[in-house]
Amino acid sequence: MKVMFLTILLISVAGSVSAKSMKVYKHIDSKGVIHYSSRKPDVKNYKILNIRCPECSWKNSVNWKTTPLIIGKYEKEILEAAKKWSIDAALIKAVIHAESSFKADAQSSAGAQGLMQLMPSTQKIYSVNDPFNAQQNINAGVAYLKHLLNTYNNNLKLSLAAYNAGEGAVKKFGNTVPPYKETENYINRVQTLHKRYQ
Numbered sequence: 689m690k691v692m693f694l695t696i697l698l699i700s701v702a703g704s705v706s707a708k709s710m711k712v713y714k715h716i717d718s719k720g721v722i723h724y725s726s727r728k729p730d731v732k733n734y735k736i737l738n739i740r741c742p743e744c745s746w747k748n749s750v751n752w753k754t755t756p757l758i759i760g761k762y763e764k765e766i767l768e769a770a771k772k773w774s775i776d777a778a779l780i781k782a783v784i785h786a787e788s789s790f791k792a793d794a795q796s797s798a799g800a801q802g803l804m805q806l807m808p809s810t811q812k813i814y815s816v817n818d819p820f821n822a823q824q825n826i827n828a829g830v831a832y833l834k835h836l837l838n839t840y841n842n843n844l845k846l847s848l849a850a851y852n853a854g855e856g857a858v859k860k861f862g863n864t865v866p867p868y869k870e871t872e873n874y875i876n877r878v879q880t881l882h883k884r885y886q
Contacts, residue, residue: 712737712798721809724798725854726870737798752880757781758790762803765823769830775837779844780830782881783851786874792822804829848875 713725715734723729724737762784770777787805788794795801799808802825811819814828833851840846840863849865850858852874857866865871 723854723856724807725857727857727868752786752877753884757881757884758785761790762792762822762826765826768823769826772827773830773834775830775834776882776886778885779878779882780826780833781885782878783829783833783848784826785881785885786877792825793820801825802829806832844879845875848878 713729713734714737715729715731716722766777766780770780784790784803788803790803792803796805800806801819803822804825806816806819806825806828810832811828814831816824816828819825833847836847836850845865846858849871853866853868853871
């Protein structure tokens with residue numbers, strides 16, 4: 689199971705660029721796992737997808753220091769997951785806000801779904817039958833976040849980097865935050881919201 693995690697690429701396409709379209713690289717590895725990335729992969733068998741991303745300009749126009757917090761939505765599900773996985777509820781709210789703005793039916797052009805924008809491979813690992821079901825999505829997203837925190841010795845920046853760019857990207861750069869602008873922006877966004885939700 690742990691080996692599988694290293695092959696998962698969990699990206700947040702919606703928050704990656706300011707344009708309304710973007711180039712996404714897709715490839716399938718030897719184990720049949722599909723990977724999506726905004727960075728060119730180190731393989732030859734990739735395809736380039738030019739996709740519209742209407743969410744992108746919205747995310748980049750938000751001032752995360754002043755945007756209204758979303759209070760009271762999915763409180764029960766968040767608190768249950770926080771208790772089950774021993775993760776700060778404010779952090780969960782920050783990730784959900786950054787990923788989907790608390791929209792349970794959110795779906796990125798790359799296939800990430802639901803409140804915590806889970807890729808299909810992550811859904812499969814955590815037995816998510818309905819990614820748009822708030823309880824299932826939050827529980828799986830928090831479980832994955834807990835896995836990342838355990839993997840990176842509770843280093844929040846690295847964990848968020850892996851949540852956004854994938855564990856493979858973090859490993860590629862020697863277990864440091866990948867030098868991707870989208871990932872750096874994502875980390876800042878979540879950390880800003882985390883402080884505000886506390």
